[in-house]
Amino acid sequence: MSFDYNVLTIDPMTQLPIGACDHQQSFERYVVNQDDFRTLNYAGNPSINMRAPINGASHVQMWIHGQQVYSDDPTYGWTVVQDPNRVDLTTQDTFFKIVFNRPVRIVLPLIEVSYITRQDYCLKCSATGSLNDFKVAASGDFLKVTQGNKLAQKLLKWVLCSQCPFYPSFTCAIKSYIGKKLGIQITDTDIQTEVVNSLGTMQQVQNAQGTVQTLQPQEILKDIVSVTATTDPSNPTAVKVAAVVSNYSGQTVPTGFTIRMNS
Numbered sequence: 218m219s220f221d222y223n224v225l226t227i228d229p230m231t232q233l234p235i236g237a238c239d240h241q242q243s244f245e246r247y248v249v250n251q252d253d254f255r256t257l258n259y260a261g262n263p264s265i266n267m268r269a270p271i272n273g274a275s276h277v278q279m280w281i282h283g284q285q286v287y288s289d290d291p292t293y294g295w296t297v298v299q300d301p302n303r304v305d306l307t308t309q310d311t312f313f314k315i316v317f318n319r320p321v322r323i324v325l326p327l328i329e330v331s332y333i334t335r336q337d338y339c340l341k342c343s344a345t346g347s348l349n350d351f352k353v354a355a356s357g358d359f360l361k362v363t364q365g366n367k368l369a370q371k372l373l374k375w376v377l378c379s380q381c382p383f384y385p386s387f388t389c390a391i392k393s394y395i396g397k398k399l400g401i402q403i404t405d406t407d408i409q410t411e412v413v414n415s416l417g418t419m420q421q422v423q424n425a426q427g428t429v430q431t432l433q434p435q436e437i438l439k440d441i442v443s444v445t446a447t448t449d450p451s452n453p454t455a456v457k458v459a460a461v462v463s464n465y466s467g468q469t470v471p472t473g474f475t476i477r478m479n480s
């Protein structure tokens with residue numbers, strides 16, 4: 218896995234979100250209601266119509282057996298109408314449903330629908346609003362990450378997902394804490410110690426890397442300024458970890474993550 222492509226959700230230097238989610242839901246499966254042969258029901262739960270609210274009827278697209286079917290199709294044309302039977306009482310969201318203009322009696326049709334929903338219902342970003350996925354630059358290539366942002370991304374990847382069956386001492390044990398009980402098997406001090414140790418090994422590896430490869434001064438970890446791990450006062454199973462490191466261009470690079478454990 219390359220560290221060169223930008224998968225950060227927020228810019229650590231400006232704290233602004235990058236890679237905002239468009240909440241596009243792609244190819245959800247639907248079935249035709251067997252009473253009226255016109256209304257679509259969500260295949261995963263046929264007692265409802267749409268899985269999530271539609272945000273913009275003009276962005277709805279439908280495919281039948283892989284063939285895109287437009288709303289003005291003479292045989293399979295469809296309309297987006299309000300679903301008066303479903304209201305979310307907490308969010309007050311209005312739901313819609315898709316209705317064929319004429320009955321559709323194909324045996325076992327494969328119906329797929331793509332649409333834009335609202336953040337609370339988005340499966341693409343899990344309602345977080347941003348994606349830690351490859352980002353596409355204006356040129357069409359994947360966006361590369363450089364300098365201080367690269368250091369922050371490398372640090373997060375090192376702590377959260379480093380793996381090496383041959384040199385396990387160069388990896389971070391935080392992943393192995395999954396499923397353990399906070400306060401009994403693992404404490405916030407253990408988490409803090411593990412992050413400090415891993416950053417130390419990352420520094421050693423970068424020093425070795427620098428002897429065979431040119432690194433930008435901004436992407437090299439110089440000093441670990443601070444690492445804190447504190448239990449969230451409103452949630453005793455969550456530990457907020459914040460780390461600040463410095464690089465060789467005199468900047469400090471902040472980063473952080475939250476880890477939730479079993480209670």
Ligand SMILES: [Zn+2]
Nearest residue numbers: 238240339342
């Ligand atoms: Zn989303």
